[in-house]
Amino acid sequence: MPDRSEDQALVARAAEGDESAFRTLYRAHVRPVYWIAHGILRSRADAEDATQETFVVAWRKLPDLELVGESILPWLATICRFQSANRLRLRRRDQAHTTDAADEALAGTVNGEDQVISAALAERIVAELGTLGELDRKIFRLCATEGHAYQTAADELGVSHAVVRNRLSRVRTQLRGAVEEVRDV
Numbered sequence: 001m002p003d004r005s006e007d008q009a010l011v012a013r014a015a016e017g018d019e020s021a022f023r024t025l026y027r028a029h030v031r032p033v034y035w036i037a038h039g040i041l042r043s044r045a046d047a048e049d050a051t052q053e054t055f056v057v058a059w060r061k062l063p064d065l066e067l068v069g070e071s072i073l074p075w076l077a078t079i080c081r082f083q084s085a086n087r088l089r090l091r092r093r094d095q096a097h098t099t100d101a102a103d104e105a106l107a108g109t110v111n112g113e114d115q116v117i118s119a120a121l122a123e124r125i126v127a128e129l130g131t132l133g134e135l136d137r138k139i140f141r142l143c144a145t146e147g148h149a150y151q152t153a154a155d156e157l158g159v160s161h162a163v164v165r166n167r168l169s170r171v172r173t174q175l176r177g178a179v180e181e182v183r184d185v
Contacts, residue, residue: 005070015062022062026055028141029073032125033080040084050087054080070130077122121179128178132171139164140171 007028013021033054038047057079058072065075129137135157142153143164150164157164 007070007072008067011062011065011067011072014059015065022059025058025072029076030055031144032073032122033076036077036080036122037084040081041087046087046091047084050080050083053083053087057083069126071126073126074122124178125175128175132174135159136167136171139167143168144172 007025010021010025014025030051034047034051037050037054038044041047041050054076058076061079065072067075129140132140138157139153142148142156143150148156150168151161154161154164
C-alpha cells in the first residue's frame with residue numbers, strides 16, 4: 001500500500017476521535033476555508049462564522065468520510081460553500097424581517113457558477129501546493145497557514161530569515177497566478 005498523505009493520516013486519526021489530529025487539520029486548512037467563505041459572503045464576521053460551522057460539521061462527519069484524494073481541502077470547501085449559502089439565507093431572512101424591501105442580492109450572490117469557481121479554486125490551490133518543493137511547502141505551512149513569524153520559521157527549518165521571506169514571496173506569487181487563472185476561466 002502506498003504511503004498516505006499527511007491529510008489522509010490525520011483524517012484517519014481524527015475520525016477515530018483524536019482531537020489533536022483534528023486541531024492539526026484545522027490549523028492547516030482554516031485560512032483557505034475562511035477565504036472561500038469570505039469570497040461568497042463578503043463579510044468578515046459571517047465568513048468567520050461559516051468557517052467555524054464548516055469545521056463543526058467536518059468534525060461530526062469525519063467518521064463517515066472516505067478521503068479520495070490526498071487533501072481534505074476540497075471536502076472542506078464543499079462544506080464551506082453549503083454553510084455560506086445557509087448563512088446567506090439567514091441574512092436574507094433577517095433582512096426580510098427588518099425591512100419591507102425584497103433582497104435581490106441572494107440570487108446573484110450564490111449561483112452554480114460561483115460554486116464551480118470556488119471548487120475549482122480550492123482544487124487549483126491544492127494542486128499548486130503539490131508542485132512546491134518540500135522546503136517551500138514547510139515555509140508556506142509555517143508562515144501562511146499557521147501564522148508563524150519569518151524568523152520563527154527560519155529557526156525551525158534551519159535557514160535564514162531572508163530564505164523564508166524570499167521563498168514565501170515566490171510561493172505567494174505562484175499561488176496568486178494560479179488563483180487568477182481560475183478566475184479568468
